Amino acid sequence: MLIFDRSRRGRAAHAQLLPESGESPAIPDYLLRKTRPALPEVSELDAVRHYTRLSQQNYSIDTQFYPLGSCTMKYNPKVCHDLASLPGFLNTHPLGLERTGQGTLAGLYELQEMLAEITGMAGVSLACAAGAQGEFAGVAMIRAYHRLRDDLARTEMLVPDAAHGTNPASASMGGFRVREVATDADGNVDLTALELAVGPQTAGIMLTNPSTLGVFDQHIRAIADIVHRAGGLLYYDGANLNAIAGKVRPGDMGFDVIHLNLHKTFSTPHGGGGPGAGPVGVGDKLLPFLPLPVIVKDGSRYRMLTETERPHSIGHLVTFAGNVGVLLRAYVYIRMLGHEGLERVAEFSTLNANYLLKKLVEAGFEPAFPQRRAAHEFIITLKRLAKEHHVTALDFAKRLLDYGVHAPTVYFPLLIPECFLIEPTETESKEALDAFVRIMAEILKEAETDPDRLKSAPHSLPVRRLDEVRAARHPDLAYKSE
Amino acid sequence: MSRLPDDLKYAKTHEWAKPEESGNVRVGISDYAQEQLGDVVYVELPEVGRRVKAGEACAVVESVKAASDIYSPVSGEIVEVNGSLSDAPEAINQDSYAAWLFCVKADDLSELNTLLDAEAYKADAEAD
Numbered sequence: 130m131l132i133f134d135r136s137r138r139g140r141a142a143h144a145q146l147l148p149e150s151g152e153s154p155a156i157p158d159y160l161l162r163k164t165r166p167a168l169p170e171v172s173e174l175d176a177v178r179h180y181t182r183l184s185q186q187n188y189s190i191d192t193q194f195y196p197l198g199s200c201t202m203k204y205n206p207k208v209c210h211d212l213a214s215l216p217g218f219l220n221t222h223p224l225g226l227e228r229t230g231q232g233t234l235a236g237l238y239e240l241q242e243m244l245a246e247i248t249g250m251a252g253v254s255l256a257c258a259a260g261a262q263g264e265f266a267g268v269a270m271i272r273a274y275h276r277l278r279d280d281l282a283r284t285e286m287l288v289p290d291a292a293h294g295t296n297p298a299s300a301s302m303g304g305f306r307v308r309e310v311a312t313d314a315d316g317n318v319d320l321t322a323l324e325l326a327v328g329p330q331t332a333g334i335m336l337t338n339p340s341t342l343g344v345f346d347q348h349i350r351a352i353a354d355i356v357h358r359a360g361g362l363l364y365y366d367g368a369n370l371n372a373i374a375g376k377v378r379p380g381d382m383g384f385d386v387i388h389l390n391l392h393k394t395f396s397t398p399h400g401g402g403g404p405g406a407g408p409v410g411v412g413d414k415l416l417p418f419l420p421l422p423v424i425v426k427d428g429s430r431y432r433m434l435t436e437t438e439r440p441h442s443i444g445h446l447v448t449f450a451g452n453v454g455v456l457l458r459a460y461v462y463i464r465m466l467g468h469e470g471l472e473r474v475a476e477f478s479t480l481n482a483n484y485l486l487k488k489l490v491e492a493g494f495e496p497a498f499p500q501r502r503a504a505h506e507f508i509i510t511l512k513r514l515a516k517e518h519h520v521t522a523l524d525f526a527k528r529l530l531d532y533g534v535h536a537p538t539v540y541f542p543l544l545i546p547e548c549f550l551i552e553p554t555e556t557e558s559k560e561a562l563d564a565f566v567r568i569m570a571e572i573l574k575e576a577e578t579d580p581d582r583l584k585s586a587p588h589s590l591p592v593r594r595l596d597e598v599r600a601a602r603h604p605d606l607a608y609k610s611e
Numbered sequence: 612m613s614r615l616p617d618d619l620k621y622a623k624t625h626e627w628a629k630p631e632e633s634g635n636v637r638v639g640i641s642d643y644a645q646e647q648l649g650d651v652v653y654v655e656l657p658e659v660g661r662r663v664k665a666g667e668a669c670a671v672v673e674s675v676k677a678a679s680d681i682y683s684p685v686s687g688e689i690v691e692v693n694g695s696l697s698d699a700p701e702a703i704n705q706d707s708y709a710a711w712l713f714c715v716k717a718d719d720l721s722e723l724n725t726l727l728d729a730e731a732y733k734a735d736a737e738a739d
Contacts, residue, residue: 294678523676540676546647597675601652602700 132169142173186591188535198506198538198550201371201393213457223449227432234431238424240460249380250410256420256446263388263407268303269443270418271333271362283332289318291342296335316342316498327359337366339504341542353383370394372505375472385412395459404452417441477555478505485553485562492570497545506552515547520576520583522547528586532568613642621732628684636715645707648674651700656692687717
């Protein structure tokens with residue numbers, strides 16, 4: 130039931146109403162609406178009950194195990210939120226940042242430095258307001274680099290077929306033609322295919338390492354050599370940094386540019402359409418092109434670089450200093466963990482993944498790459514169940530919901546049929562992992578003996594199986610009052 | 612295994628190609644590809660008049676599971692597209708050999724010889 134369905138004419142939360150202030154003289158008459166907006170009219174209690182109930186029906190990391198592969202749904206310590214919400218941070222006016230917000234700028238400057246250290250990059254800009262914008266900025270810098278050198282024939286971006294779907298999209302938005310590179314049987318980039326693909330038209334390659342196949346590319350040095358020799362640059366998609374933070378640095382692997390999804394590795398809130406942050410880091414070659422703002426320290430004062438100081442910058446990508454509240458949460462998180470703590474993040478996220486993989490294989494599940502050790506996530510394929518019992522990965526995933534577990538990522542990456550991409554993250558205990566293995570084994574048994582139970586799942590949720598096909602073909606997105 | 616008409620040529624990337632008397636080549640996706648994709652919800656077709664190279668991505672078929680690029684099996688010019696799929700993408704699931712995607716005026720029909728026949732395609736798809 131929608132909040133609109135609870136609406137009764139004239140009902141209101143009187144204690145919450147703003148005092149009548151009359152019409153604002155600043156808004157010209159012709160811009161004022163003539164009719165009242167169709168907003169729901171409910172009491173305070175109605176509103177509280179409605180949203181509390183919705184939140185209870187929701188799956189979240191605060192209530193359930195959430196092994197959504199490639200998304201790193203780890204627990205965000207509440208202290209990051211608390212400290213980023215200190216009045217000194219909250220009450221700084223963005224226009225007065227350099228004058229009255231030196232503390233905020235100091236935090237952001239140190240975050241730039243720490244991210245550069247973690248990734249092995251020469252410089253970092255916190256400008257980008259989300260991972261997608263970070264990718265776009267990265268691609269735009271590669272373009273600007275070739276353009277400044279008058280190397281205009283470099284129109285092609287290489288993207289392995291195991292890449293995140295966002296990579297070809299960003300390359301395309303950046304004006305490049307995308308060329309796919311195949312993966313070999315071990316889940317690494319196929320070096321022969323790469324050798325054939327590079328040439329004077331190659332602008333760069335976009336890679337995630339560990340890849341979305343859940344494995345670390347063993348030939349990363351060779352890949353870097355091949356692409357660099359051809360005159361291209363290496364782009365690192367930071368989506369899976371959780372597996373290697375504090376252990377291996379993309380800069381040392383040979384990457385020239387990187388974007389970081391702070392909500393994955395650095396514990397800022399996940400999506401939902403709210404503010405995000407996707408800082409970019411670059412090696413020496415791309416330093417002049419970094420997007421603004423970039424924060425620098427002059428003596429004991431912090432300030433933002435201007436476009437005159439960075440004439441080759443790809444420009445301002447956000448207003449003011451970016452999504453400062455999000456950035457500060459990441460700053461607190463990294464300060465709390467320190468170098469040693471970040472290393473433990475990588476150790477435990479990969480240990481948890483490998484433990485879970487082993488236990489699931491023992492329980493009868495089939496790994497996609499049995500010969501490979503997992504990174505921080507791994508893939509199992511349910512193709513045998515699909516063949517023998519006509520139970521699909523989707524059916525299995527829906528049944529998991531009945532057991533109170535958020536489903537893993539399904540049907541991604543596309544290379545593996547009927548797959549689950551499972552990422553437990555470092556914040557889960559052994560007990561939570563064991564419980565998940567028991568549930569998976571239970572459902573496997575059901576799939577073999579009573580497949581209909583899975584095909585009609587979920588059975589215990591407020592809504593049953595949704596008609597995804599109808600939702601995609603005939604989306605109904607707007608509320609219409611009767 | 613799914614339906615594989617003998618009179619068509621198949622690409623490893625799961626397109627079928629049918630040379631017509633006019634010298635045009637009609638292109639769609641195989642029944643196997645349709646099964647693997649699941650319910651198709653959206654189809655993006657190339658513009659008529661576009662030049663394509665063999666192996667170039669020029670259409671997208673999107674299902675609830677995935678969005679897949681469709682590659683032209685031959686080089687040439689797009690002369691016709693199946694616009695009825697925009698309103699009824701499910702036609703691909705109903706009969707993927709009737710629900711063609713686009714038609715290419717091929718530069719060189721001998722490019723079709725590099726494609727697989729039904730039997731070879733079947734062997735290749737089963738090895739997946």
